[in-house]
Amino acid sequence: MIAEIGHYALIMAVFVVLIQATLPLWGAKQGNAGLMALAKPAAQLQFILVLAAFLALTYLFVTSDFSVAVVAQNSHSAKPMLYKVSGVWGNHEGSMLLWILILAIFGAGVATFGRNLPASLRARVLAVQAMIALGFLAFIVATSNPFERIVPPPLDGNGLNPLLQDPGLAFHPPFLYLGYVGFSMAFSFAVAALIEGRVDAAWARWVRPWTLAAWCNLTLGIALGSWWAYYELGWGGWWFWDPVENASFMPWLAGTALLHSAIVVEKRDALKSWTILLAIITFSLSLIGTFLVRSGVLTSVHAFATDPTRGVFILALLVVAIGGSLTLYALRGPALKATGTFAPISREGGLVLNNFLLSIVTATVFIGTLYPLFIDAIGAPKLSVGAPYFNATFWPFMVPLLAAVPLGPILAWKRGDLLGVLQRLWFAGAVALAVLLVVWYVKFGGPVLAVFGMALATWLVVGALVELAERLKLFRIPLADSLQRARNLPRAAYGMTLAHGGLGIVVAGIVGSSAWQVETIQIMHPGDTVEVAGYQLTLEGVSEVQGPNYTSQQGTFLVSRAGSEVVRLHPEKRNYPVQRMPTTESGIHTTSFADLYTALGDRQTDGGWSVRIYYNPLVPWLWAGAIFMVIGGVVSLTDRRYRVGAPTRRRAVKALPTGSAPAGT
């Protein structure tokens, strides 16, 4: 019964979305307020219906109703509750339903809180949003019905892929989708603006919070996925340039560029046409990411969908959405006239450089990811594009971009003074140089590039702090006055300091983990001791442990340093009998500067165990830096200038054109 209600709600949603996609658009063209106003209740109803379907599916998973095919294939009665719930989106059908739910949440958000949007723009945004929803709802209903029954129902389910039974991965897809789908808002606003023929500062101000929220979630989603790969896979790697990773990285890069170019539209009324294009590209890359992962084109586990009809459907969706929006852009884009002018050396110029390099980097990842598919499609002999290619092509563009990050925010709008900016950054330069010399001395003989990498990271972090100090006129005016300035500084400014500083911390993590990792792979017998990076690790033994739905061989390492015990680590090798599949759980001791990482391998015939022990310098900084970036985004979101929806009707009118606070992110 519940399954049928869910299915019914989905079909109802298709009709609601059909109305939402057409009538308000027509109303906006005709100036018919009644038709335009239809968008709001339609978006809210769409959300309620999709939510009902999602809750129905969740209920089926939680109660282990194996008469529903998706549940039978992806769940098991003995699974812990957390993974029964996360199992809802741990499969193709459910994950598409989650995709649509998030789309509906964003749509309902605009409908409910977008009171201060001009009626015609709101109607058009919601109509475009509904068109996307229509495509995906039709896809679900036609090819991937999550509520399909099976007769006769099996006694128990097949269980969820054990690799997905992990807290890190349980929440990875929702965050990723909040990011992907969040960029649909920027897309809808862009397409609506093209239809409307107007892009102004107010438009940018409405788009930025949505883009920022999407970006924060995507950052978090990617970080979670990377963290999971790190601790779950047993060889200490955290980024593999895998197509599925790239699928989420491309929208992130483009979205980061969009975040920055929208600033120029908002503050300086320039780069309008480019920002619109970037919004279209960012969401297109999200769609392509969904396509790569969902269609089976990559033939990995992520590509749950093996049925080619699904792939063709998504491909058609892709062509219509991307082709349609780009055509519209080609027709209407040139008409968007920018009024703001600026010299190449200026804050705007810095943001243009940011966009230029991020676009090249995005294109590079795009080319590398799709090239093997392209070569395969034209029938040439197959080839592989892997990490060595990406490392060789990504960094030459990325390093100059990173080096330029501290300069941009200090440059003046319109016309800047590069020499003056460099002078103001002397302190960051000096600290970076000091770090360079210290690292060179300490790690003499190690990779030379890593020394410069650490200097670059320092430059980013200290540069971000110097920028903040400049704003506060720290040490140049009395401290009390600086504190006063600190109180008045817009939150977006703090957000930028956090995000740029976090980026520097991530860079340090990347450099440290790839340059100075210490690896020990060997066979150990219980009682053996091995020394890694100043730690003594003694394998005390390996015991059998019974988990809720797995059995585990759990090793115990006594870790000591200079004779005193530090910690006991318990790397595990789990076996899930339902899927007859093993997983590794590493045992990690995290300090502020490094991870001590242990993983348990095979039992040898002589009773020994193959073990891997790593000393991973600065890896914790990767996650810390990513969290700083996300917090930066969130702090920026709380900037009062973006709380456009919250105020009352009278104040909403007022909130719009203030724009009083100076220079933001």
Place this chain on the structure above:
Amino acid sequence: MRTLLAALLLAFSLGPAFAVEPEEMLDDPALEARAREISKELRCLVCQNQSIDDSNAGLARDLRVLVRERLTAGDSNEDALRYIVDRYGDFVLLRPPVSPRTYALWFGPALLFVIAGLGLVVFFRRRQAAPAETTTPPLTEEERARLETLMDEDRKP
């Protein structure tokens, strides 16, 4: 994430295993380091875009052992790579060789850089040529009305 697939493959193999196993490793650390370096360049043929250094598939292990045999036999890194490519084709290389088939791959990004860079130069040149237009677009009727409301509000105490 590609390791998801590795794990799937594992499900079909006899038992779990790490990528590089202790017994495969060479006693000479310099030689072993070179073997690891080469392994990172070679694709595990049955995996999804994974190097043989990371993979625990049987075929990856065979290749790792082969690389080590070649190095022990006195091959240089290039010789060892060529030896494998001769037998498995370019597909085995994670860094595809530069050839007409890969020109777009290798030179595409640089070409884009140049084209977009030229585009930027033209953009700024045009800006300078055209005197700065400081005219703002006229307000629409709707905006004028809103402005009026705001001004009224401010006039009120």
